[in-house]
Amino acid sequence: MNSVDISHVAKSFGATQAVTDVSFSVTRGEIFGLLGPNGAGKTTTIRLMLDLLKPDRGEIAVFGGLMTEEKKERIGYLPEERGLYQDAALDRCLVYLAALKGLPPAVAQRRLGGYLERFDLAAHRGKKVKELSKGMQQKAQIINAIIHEPELIIVDEPFSALDPLNTQLVKELLRELAAKGTTIIMSTHQMHQVEELCDRIVLIDHGRNILEGEINEVRGRYAGHAVLVRVAGELPHLPGVQAIAPQNHVTKLTLADDTTPQDVLRALVAANVPVQQFEIALPTLDEIFIRAVREGGAA
Numbered sequence: 001m002n003s004v005d006i007s008h009v010a011k012s013f014g015a016t017q018a019v020t021d022v023s024f025s026v027t028r029g030e031i032f033g034l035l036g037p038n039g040a041g042k043t044t045t046i047r048l049m050l051d052l053l054k055p056d057r058g059e060i061a062v063f064g065g066l067m068t069e070e071k072k073e074r075i076g077y078l079p080e081e082r083g084l085y086q087d088a089a090l091d092r093c094l095v096y097l098a099a100l101k102g103l104p105p106a107v108a109q110r111r112l113g114g115y116l117e118r119f120d121l122a123a124h125r126g127k128k129v130k131e132l133s134k135g136m137q138q139k140a141q142i143i144n145a146i147i148h149e150p151e152l153i154i155v156d157e158p159f160s161a162l163d164p165l166n167t168q169l170v171k172e173l174l175r176e177l178a179a180k181g182t183t184i185i186m187s188t189h190q191m192h193q194v195e196e197l198c199d200r201i202v203l204i205d206h207g208r209n210i211l212e213g214e215i216n217e218v219r220g221r222y223a224g225h226a227v228l229v230r231v232a233g234e235l236p237h238l239p240g241v242q243a244i245a246p247q248n249h250v251t252k253l254t255l256a257d258d259t260t261p262q263d264v265l266r267a268l269v270a271a272n273v274p275v276q277q278f279e280i281a282l283p284t285l286d287e288i289f290i291r292a293v294r295e296g297g298a299a
Helices: 042-049 090-100 105-118 134-146 164-179 191-197 215-221 261-270 285-295
Strands: 004-013 016-026 031-035 057-062 075-078 152-156 183-187 200-205 208-214 226-231 241-247 250-255 275-280
Touching (some): 004 042, 016 042, 016 200, 031 042, 031 191, 042 057, 042 183, 075 134, 090 134, 105 134, 134 152, 164 183, 183 191, 208 215, 208 285, 226 261
Parallel strands (some): 016 208, 031 200, 075 152
Antiparallel strands (some): 200 208, 226 275, 241 250
16 A cells, blocks of 8 residues: 555645646655656645645545545644744753644653653753754744654755755754655755655656656656766767766766767767766766756657
């Protein structure tokens, strides 16, 4: 059974079509990337998934069926907007919010102590939330999303306001949770974090799917427009090469649309150039994101 199944969902607000046709499934224990440019419909899709909004059409199943109040207690949600009680002490705020998810206060206090230590917040537990830095509040919201040990966690820009050390702590935590069988849906603009963490992605734009698949499969699908080459001596002029860039002991050759890697290799061999390394350069998710949005998912 999948944790989430979304099929041909649409949602409009008056004349504004926020989601036009979005479909994807998320399996148990995977880290799934929900990606798209600003205004693509990601947040609306999340709210539909959480039953905060009702779709105009399409079907949504969470844990195999319609959303219920019992199922909501099995879900953790980290919104992009901060939602903690600003005038409450940090520990009291988090224990109270955990109780709303059905966690007994004594259990919440015990778990909270460990998380506060892990995220270097123990010394700040008595401070009002509004007295904490943005990074500290972000870590507190992450604790709020996971303290009740949900089966499904939805995180929207989880690394916002975090320094590199705390970003690494959050990545380690997400990996640990996924390894235990927790399903994680992550929405972020930080493509390098997606490359490190996600098993699969869906990219939506203008409220509809334009790209979906496993990370490596998607990168392979968009490969072929650049190669990495290392030769003995100087590179000769190569027809069909649009740009040349040195890159960690190799040279990256960006190819014209009508030029294949095999064309470049044949040209090198014909020029009697000793080729020491030749491989297709897999594009980054940043490059794929830009190209897919520009092309409208035509590739």
